[in-house]
Amino acid sequence: MSEAFGLVVQFTLHDEPAAAAFDALxxxxxxxxxxxxxxxxxxxxxxxxxxxxxxxxxxxxxxKAAFDAHEQQPHTVRFLAERGQFVSRFEVTWLQAPAGKMPAV
Structure with a gap:
C-alpha cells in the first residue's frame, strides 16, 4: 500500500446550469x-x-505512474481542458500513502 498515490479535489461551480454541465462532463x-x-x-x-x-x-x-497515465488519457485531457468554464474555484489536496484496507492492485 505504500506506493499508492491519492488526491482530493474540491470544485465550486458557478451556478446550477454550470453544475449540470459539469456533471455531464x-x-x-x-x-x-x-x-x-x-x-x-x-x-x-x-x-x-x-x-x-x-x-x-x-x-x-x-x-504515481498510474496517476501520470491517467493525466495523459484523452478523456482526462478533455476534462481538464473543459472544466474551467464551469468552475469558479478548486482546491487540490495531495495525499500520502494510505493506511487501512485497499483492494489489491
Whole structure:
C-alpha cells in the first residue's frame, strides 16, 4: 500500500446550469476511467449535502505512474481542458500513502 498515490479535489461551480454541465462532463470522463485505467484504484465524485454547487473528487491510484497515465488519457485531457468554464474555484489536496484496507492492485 505504500506506493499508492491519492488526491482530493474540491470544485465550486458557478451556478446550477454550470453544475449540470459539469456533471455531464464528469459522467463522460468517468466512463473512460472505468474502462481504460487499470491503475486507477478509486475515482469517486461526491455531491456535498447543503452545498449544491460543490463537488468533491477522491482519487486513488496504484502509484504515481498510474496517476501520470491517467493525466495523459484523452478523456482526462478533455476534462481538464473543459472544466474551467464551469468552475469558479478548486482546491487540490495531495495525499500520502494510505493506511487501512485497499483492494489489491
Amino acid at each position: 464528469v459522467e463522460r470522463t468517468v466512463a473512460g476511467i472505468a474502462t481504460q485505467e487499470p491503475g486507477t484504484v478509486a475515482y469517486l465524485v461526491h455531491r456535498v449535502a447543503d452545498r449544491p454547487l460543490v463537488r468533491v473528487f477522491y482519487e486513488l491510484y496504484a502509484d
